[in-house]
Amino acid sequence: MEEINEVEFPENNNDELYEHFRFVADKGQQPLRVDKYLMNKIENATRNRIQKAAKDGNIYVNDHPVKSNYKVKANDVVRVLFAHPPYEFLLVPEDIPLDIVHEDDEVLVVNKPAGMVVHPGHGNYSGTLINALTFHFENLPSNSNDRPGLVHRIDKDTSGLLVVAKTEHAMTHLSKQFFDKTTEREYVALVWGNVEEEEGTVEGNIGRHPKNRLQNTVFLGDEADKGKPAVTHYEVLERLGYVTLVSCRLETGRTHQIRVHMKHIGHTLFNDERYGGEKILKGTAFSKYKQFVENCFKTLPRQALHARTLGFEHPTSGEMLRFEAPVPEDMENCLEKWRNYSKHSKE
Known part of the structure; x- marks a missing residue:
C-alpha cells in the first residue's frame, strides 16, 4: 500500500452508505476489539478517528453496526461505511x-x-x-x-x-x-552490505507486520502459513564496498516484496525509510563517511529501487514483448558517488 496521510472518518448524515473498507477476519483470529483490529488494517488511521466512526454508526460487522468494544472473531466480515463514495x-x-x-x-x-x-x-x-x-x-x-x-x-x-x-x-x-506468473519483471536495487552469494533466491510468505502496520514482513516457523507466498531471485550486478547493486526478478508480486525480502536476508534497500534503510547500516565511524552517506541520501531521497525491465505476451498477437527503462538520474548519480568512494577506498 502506498504512503497516505491521515484517514478522515466523516459523519454519516444520510441513509445511503458506501463501502470504504472491507476485511474478513482470518480463521485463526483471536477475539480483538474492532477499533484495535482496524488500527492494524487501515494505514495511518488513528484510534480516535476509528472510535468516532464506530460512535457515528459507520463500522459494521456481519452487516450490523457495532461499537468500538466489539470483539472481532474468526470469519467476521468487518466493513467501514460512509455517506460518500470513496474518494x-x-x-x-x-x-x-x-x-x-x-x-x-x-x-x-x-x-x-x-x-x-x-x-x-x-x-x-x-x-x-x-x-x-x-x-x-x-x-x-x-x-x-x-x-x-x-x-x-x-x-x-x-x-x-x-x-x-x-x-x-x-x-x-x-x-x-x-x-x-508468466510475466517477466526485473528490478535493480542498491542494498546495504556486501551480498555474499553471486546469486540466490529468497522464499517466504509476506504479510503485514504484526507490530508495525506500515511494514510487511516474512513469516517463518510456526507462522509460516501466514501471509502470501513470495519468491524473489537476485543476482549481484556490482559490489561497491558497503553497498551492493543487485538485480531482482519477481515470481510473485506482493506489496513491498523486494524491500521485505532483501531486508529479511540482511540487506535493506539503501535509503528505504520505511524499512530502516535511511540509517547508516554498514561502514565506518568516520565523520567523513557519515557526511558522504548523507550526501548520497540527498542525491537519492527515496528507496534505491527501479523497475528496469518488463516482459509480457501481447494480448492479441501473442508476441512476447520486452521493454527496458534506464536507471533514472537520481539513482545513477547515487551509484556514481558509491563507485568513486569504493574505488578511492581501495587505493
Whole structure:
C-alpha cells in the first residue's frame, strides 16, 4: 500500500452508505476489539478517528453496526461505511505528462517517475498515474477495484515500468499473465552490505507486520502459513564496498516484496525509510563517511529501487514483448558517488 496521510472518518448524515473498507477476519483470529483490529488494517488511521466512526454508526460487522468494544472473531466480515463514495472512485482527469515507452491499440507501457502514486487512495486523490491516464486516454477498462487500465502497480517511490490495459480483452489477458506468473519483471536495487552469494533466491510468505502496520514482513516457523507466498531471485550486478547493486526478478508480486525480502536476508534497500534503510547500516565511524552517506541520501531521497525491465505476451498477437527503462538520474548519480568512494577506498 502506498504512503497516505491521515484517514478522515466523516459523519454519516444520510441513509445511503458506501463501502470504504472491507476485511474478513482470518480463521485463526483471536477475539480483538474492532477499533484495535482496524488500527492494524487501515494505514495511518488513528484510534480516535476509528472510535468516532464506530460512535457515528459507520463500522459494521456481519452487516450490523457495532461499537468500538466489539470483539472481532474468526470469519467476521468487518466493513467501514460512509455517506460518500470513496474518494479514489471520484477520478478527476489531470493533464500530467506521461513517459510512454510503448503504445498500440491494446496496451500501453509507461515509465513511472519516483514520487508518483499509481492510483488514488486516502491522502492521495490527485497527481496519480491513474489521474494522468484518464486524461490522456478515454474508455480505459475498469478492474474490480475500479482502477482504469491497471493490472499491476509499483510503490510511490519506486521508479520504472508498468503495463496498462487499453481494452477489456487486454485487461483480462494481462491479469491472467500476472496471476499465472508468466510475466517477466526485473528490478535493480542498491542494498546495504556486501551480498555474499553471486546469486540466490529468497522464499517466504509476506504479510503485514504484526507490530508495525506500515511494514510487511516474512513469516517463518510456526507462522509460516501466514501471509502470501513470495519468491524473489537476485543476482549481484556490482559490489561497491558497503553497498551492493543487485538485480531482482519477481515470481510473485506482493506489496513491498523486494524491500521485505532483501531486508529479511540482511540487506535493506539503501535509503528505504520505511524499512530502516535511511540509517547508516554498514561502514565506518568516520565523520567523513557519515557526511558522504548523507550526501548520497540527498542525491537519492527515496528507496534505491527501479523497475528496469518488463516482459509480457501481447494480448492479441501473442508476441512476447520486452521493454527496458534506464536507471533514472537520481539513482545513477547515487551509484556514481558509491563507485568513486569504493574505488578511492581501495587505493
